[in-house]
């Protein structure tokens with residue numbers, strides 16, 4: 001009896017996670033993924049092995065746990081994109097919104113036909129690399145370059161595939177005002193001009209004419225993604241919501257830019273990696289920039305404290321010829337815009353540069 005009751009609680013929890021995810025998707029502009037999550041919340045059937053194992057999920061299925069609904073949505077989108085489930089693909093964007101009963105039937109048949117592949121997908125946490133954040137990060141680099149006047153050595157924490165570590169290779173529209181990347185060196189094949197990232201910008205502009213020179217780039221992630229591998233590229237695309245065509249297009253173009261001149265992201269825990277790659281002593285006339293986006297909340301307090309303490313102690317050794325910057329675009333709280341902050345040493349003054357949509361759809365610079 002108690003076993004049956006606990007099973008019931010778990011499946012209510014899983015169904016509830018799908019409903020909760022549907023609400024998030026509605027707020028974040030993905031009505032299709034919202035519909036898919038609602039259909040799954042109602043329609044997952046414990047009579048089928050795979051669906052039963054989803055309903056019996058042993059961890060926390062919710063958005064602050066294992067994000068089970070996004071694992072499943074990613075698996076289904078991956079199958080659709082790979083051309084393996086034509087009847088389901090016919091109900092996916094860009095086709096018009098599907099009738100929920102037809103959608104459920106097509107989803108269940110896809111799950112049944114590709115159960116092993118779906119199980120494999122469910123084993124991994126969803127992982128994204130949102131290049132919509134690049135306008136904010138580039139604006140921060142320009143601000144730092146304008147203030148310090150030196151080439152930048154970049155260090156990205158939680159870099160995922162490193163697509164924001166090459167933000168200077170993309171073209172931008174800051175509202176009506178364009179910014180173009182410097183021409184690559186002679187003989188360098190460069191695909192980046194294909195990407196133009198548009199951000200609805202308000203407030204003043206960042207110093208768009210600042211001389212931006214990137215001396216070096218290093219990034220780390222606990223699960224780095226390598227976009228020269230087609231399987232990893234397909235996985236990154238699958239986690240983008242199927243009705244968010246602009247995000248899909250810019251991710252695809254950014255991955256091509258990365259493939260044409262790859263930056264290898266190192267495997268590591270940021271709280272251990274940073275002290276190893278950022279010693280207090282540094283060469284003169286370069287600015288070291290440590291940056292991250294939508295990463296901080298993944299750390300436990302001890303890891304956050306370790307990174308902040310290391311930056312403070314390296315910052316204490318900084319000088320006008322050896323500046324250190326800490327730039328971060330992080331969530332301020334539920335239902336709050338993300339905040340772009342800059343701490344610059346020597347001095348360690350800390351300021352808010354912008355408030356922005358977490359995917360970079362809009363930014364309010366110094367407002």
Ligand SMILES: C[S@@+](CC[C@H](N)C(=O)[O-])C[C@H]1O[C@@H](n2cnc3c(N)ncnc32)[C@H](O)[C@@H]1O
Nearest residue numbers: 128129130158160221222223269270293294298
């Ligand atoms: C939400 S993603 C953001 C990725 C990227 N910064 C962006 O803006 O698209 C968070 C990333 O942080 C990584 N991560 C989480 N904790 C980490 C840690 N302790 N050390 C290194 N990477 C970590 C995850 O693997 C994931 O790639």
